Amino acid sequence: MQTRYSERLDEFNSVLDNKGKVNEFLNKYPEVEIAEVLQEYDNKVILDCFEIMDPERQGEVFSEMDMTRKLDFFKQLSKKRFSSIFEYMYSDSRADFFQHLTQQEQAALLPFLNKQTAEDVLTLSAYPPDTAGGIMSTDFTVLNENLSCRYAIENMRSAGDSKDFIYYVYIVDENMILKGFLSLKKIIQSDPDTLLKDIYVDEFIFSYVDEDREEVAGKVEKYDLVALPVLNSHGQLLGVVYHDDVIEVIRKEHTEDMEKFMGIVPGDEILNYNQTSVGGHFKKRVVWLAALAVLGLISGIIIHSFEEALTVLIILAMYIPMVADTGGNAGSQAATVVIRALALKQLAVADWLKIVWKEARIAFLLALVLGVIAYGKVLWLSWNTALPPEHNLYFLAFGISLALSLQVITSTVVGACLPLIVKKFGGDPAVAASPAITTTVDITGLLIYFGIAMLLFF
Amino acid sequence: MQTRYSERLDEFNSVLDNKGKVNEFLNKYPEVEIAEVLQEYDNKVILDCFEIMDPERQGEVFSEMDMTRKLDFFKQLSKKRFSSIFEYMYSDSRADFFQHLTQQEQAALLPFLNKQTAEDVLTLSAYPPDTAGGIMSTDFTVLNENLSCRYAIENMRSAGDSKDFIYYVYIVDENMILKGFLSLKKIIQSDPDTLLKDIYVDEFIFSYVDEDREEVAGKVEKYDLVALPVLNSHGQLLGVVYHDDVIEVIRKEHTEDMEKFMGIVPGDEILNYNQTSVGGHFKKRVVWLAALAVLGLISGIIIHSFEEALTVLIILAMYIPMVADTGGNAGSQAATVVIRALALKQLAVADWLKIVWKEARIAFLLALVLGVIAYGKVLWLSWNTALPPEHNLYFLAFGISLALSLQVITSTVVGACLPLIVKKFGGDPAVAASPAITTTVDITGLLIYFGIAMLLFF
Incomplete structure (x- = not known):
């Protein structure tokens, strides 16, 4: 039953x-848990354990280990011994691992692989990781439509523990062109003499091999699929994307979104926080920060051009941060909502007018509340501030909170529009997020603020 | 094959x-697509279409429709007719729909349901939506261990298109206590006379019914499961969580994270942007914005207590926004990275010292780069600014950029620590995100800024 990781570690120890007991242990738990425990030990222990597992299980457990641990183990093993583990890895993690080897290591390993494995690995590693080809597996079963259900069942029996025969059988013609599929259940429910061609389902959802992995994930999600066939432009079946790969894609995209959102340059894969060096973290963060610092020049120029006004009414300078912060927060909220709604396909770029109108009304309500708070804040904070005789605090507080309210409306609308604009031009809307919004609406905020100030106070 | 939504709509039209052709259309496409097309039409058309579908398919298509459309259709139909659709809905979406009915509507529907359906619905609706019970389905098959494989296969044959017999058969004793499971493949591969008790797998992953749905999703993800059994504290099998429900949970949690992240009060479920009223959007956003505005009082007080210094050196006032913005951006980045690493379980709260040390080093590099940019900015922007005779621009620029550098380091460390602190006290780290960070580091930024200014310039 379920034991905790630390307990399993103790048990293994x-x-x-x-x-005999090690053998029992290695067979009792799921592969991923065995991998978790083994990778705490040195390569010698791992190898000893592998020696008493059957080859299938060696490949499966190795598939589940951390990439760094895999690479380390690989380096210490003879290529010949390693090739027998490699053969039995899951095809998608095998290709992923292969891509992490240096060219020399790849070249050293290839001669020890059987022809089929070598071909499979080389083909799969050739697809970009963010496409259907990059996440698909080649572990699946194809049958010809002229075979009978009896044959299909026999085939399944003889397949044993093979990874290939899982949920569906794919029906292809002699050119590997996908014609349809059959669930195991349907095969079992049919008379053994029925030919597959009489019962297979010829309406199926599929992806093209170069389709974006997010699209692929969307299909699996929408149609509640366990497996999605991947075709090339001729309609030939190249691989299958399984539900668990899709969950991984969604997690990756989530991390990528968050990173873009906060102005961090996202990577191709989820990097482990601990395994990324200080320099690596620095590089992912400095780009946006530096870009925003340069973009901040515009705000600086605006502030400086009103230097004189600020010298006369120093109180104005003191509320710039309040207006800027509130605008940034309101704008980021609006952007978040729109980015999520776009991602969930609740909104399209074409709806922009409707979105702007809705956001403007929401912003109006927000502006009322925040304007009143700002009015109170200015009165309270500046109650004892010395003002030039021709100015009075109530009117100044009114002007400042009016500017803040207008800024809330402007930045909400800008925050909602920026992701739409980025998407319109083919970018990922998540880029137009928090730091970018903050810096953009700083500019509108300053213009509104000084505009109102010049109009009312000078 | 794959046609676009608009094409299908045209085709249906x-x-x-x-x-005859309508019938063909209704059978040709997946349920979710039929639901998408039908919900564009009025209830009369939907009902006409339902009349020519078999009952199973009616329930499945209805399950896939939008909640608002479902409720509308329900209201216009006699309860008796509706009950026959209701019986065949997927058990989890059925319970979900039932929860959306008013108490009167629930009471009006219940008498028309058969006893088993009524019980199932009432039980499932009782579980909180964010637990295993709230997302599980009761569509699954149980068998007694003393039955043979032959019996299991016969059972499957007679189940027809039923939703219950999908990937696994669960083996329970007479008290419904789960003992293990069997895949369809394993049953087929075994000799028909083999008893299930001799072949079932008794090591299995499960969830308790009150377990958090995120934990459930984590298990399905970690062990690459298609279905996860859900037990009560006695070990009795109550339901099964399927892979597609898990994908939905991950999406929901993602949206919730993003919302918390940007200071939006998250809801229990993903609300459709269009279906949420202006007032609803307003309510989700105003809480944080108003709280932050009030929290901003502290910044206001700090600025005011240095009013005199600002009056003498107006240039100081002009660079407050630059220092505040840069600090906010750097802090948000650090918070994002830590929140994600926590979510992916790459980091734990106990690692805080290691994290602070790493972030401090990253921040030092960022501070160098941003400090140099800031120095250049001040020189360029303020080149013509009139200064009191005892001050010189180079030294002022040095002080301002020194303050900015220290602020980058401070806010990066604060940004990394806040999520850890929130998590330590049992909160969701995502709350300690962008707006909260910005407002917090505004305070540290002002203290550093004026501290350096008083030290160097006065």
Whole structure:
């Protein structure tokens, strides 16, 4: 049953000297848990354990280990011994691992692989990781439509523990062109003499091999699929994307979104925080920060051009941060909502007018509330501030909170529009997020603020 | 094959008058697509279409429709007719729909349901939506261990198109206590006379019914499961969470994270942007904005207590926004990275010292780059600014950029620590995100800024 990781580690520790019990341990838990425990030990222990597992399980457990641990283990093993583990890895993690080897290491390993494995690995590694080809697996079963259900069942029986025969059988013609699929259940429910061609389902959802992995994930999600066939432009079946790969894609995209959102340059894969060096973290963050600092020049120029006004009414300078912050927050909220709604396909760029109108009304309500708070804040904070005789605090507070309210409306609308504009021009809307919004609406905020100030106070 | 939504709509429109062709259309596409097309039409058309579908398909198509459309259709139909659709809905979406009815509507519907359906619905609706119970389905098959494989296969044959018999058969004792499971493949591969008790897998991953849905999703993801059994504290099998429900949970959690992240009060479910009223959007956003505005009082007080210094050196006032913005951006980045690493379980709260040390080093590099940019900015922007005779621009620029550098370091460390602190006290780290960070580091930024200014310039 379910034991905690630390308990399993203790259990393994306690049986380590007893080969029979180690064997029992290695067979009792799911592959991923065995991998978790083994990778705490040195390569010698891992290898000893592998020696008493059957080859399938070696490949499956190795598939589940951390990439760094995999690479380390690989380096210490003879290529010949390693090739037998490699053969039995899951095809998608095998290709992923292969891509992490240096060219020399790849070249050293290839001669020890059987022809089919070598071909499979080379083909799969050739697809970009953010496409259907990059996440698909080649572990699947194809049958010809002229075979019978009896044959299909026999085939399944003889497949044993093979990874290939899982949920569906794919029906292809002699050129590997996909014609349809059959669930195991349907095969079992049919008379054994029925030919597959009489029962297979010829309406199916598929992806093209170069389709974006997010599209692929969207299809699996929409149609509640366990497996999605991947075709090339001729309609030939190249691979299958399974539900678990899709969950991984969604997690990756989530991380990528968050990173873009906060002005961090996203990577191709989820990097482990601990395994990324200080320099690596620095590089992912400095680009946006520096770009925004340069963009901030515009705000600086605006502030400086009203230097004189600020010298006369120093109180104006003191509320610039308040207006800027509130605008940034309101704008980021609006951007978040629109980016999510775009991602969930609740909105399209073509709806922009409707979105702007809705956001403007929401912003109006927000502006009322925040304007009143700002009015109170100015009165309270500046109650004892010395003002030039021709100015009075109530009117100044009114002007400042009016500017803040207008800024809330402007930045909400800008925040909602920026992701739409980025998407319109083919970019990822998540880029138009928090830091970009903050810096953009700083500019509108300053213009509104000084505009109102010049109009009312000078 | 794959046609676009608009094409399917056109196709349906063109066959609408031909009952035979409508029937063909309704059987050709996946349920979710039929639901998408039908919900564009009025209830009369939907009902006409339902009349020519078999009951199973009616329930499945209805399950896939939008909640608002479902409720509308329900209101216009006799309860008796509706009950026959209701019986065949997927058990999890059925419970979800039932929860959306008013108490009166629920009471009006219940008498028309058969006893089993009524019980199922009432039980499932009782579980909180963010637990395993709230997302599980009761569509699954249980068998007793003393049955044979032959019996299991016969059972599957007679189940027809039923939703219950999908990937696994669960083995329970007479008290519904889960003992293990069997895949369809394993049953087929075994000799028909083998008893299930001799072949079932008794090591299995499960969730308790009150377990958080995020934990459930984590298990399905970690172990690459298609279905996860849900037990009560006695070990009795109550339901099964399927892979597609998990994808939905991950999407919801993603949206919730993003919302918390940007200071939006998250809801229990993903609300459609269009279906949420202006007032609803307003309510979700105003809470944080108003709270931050009030929190901003502290910044206001700090600025005011240095009013005299600002009056003498107006140039100081002009660079407050630059320092505040840069600090906010750097802090938000650090918070994002830490929140994601926590979510992906790459980091734990106990690692805080390691994290602070790493972030401090990253921040030092960022501070160098941004400090140099700031120095250049001040020189360029303020080149013509009139200064009191005892001050010189180079030294002022040095002080301002020094303050900015220290602020980058401080806010990066604060940004990394806030999520850890929130998590330590049992909160969701995503709350400690962008707006909260910005407002917090505004305070540290002002203290550093005026501290350096008083030290160097006065």
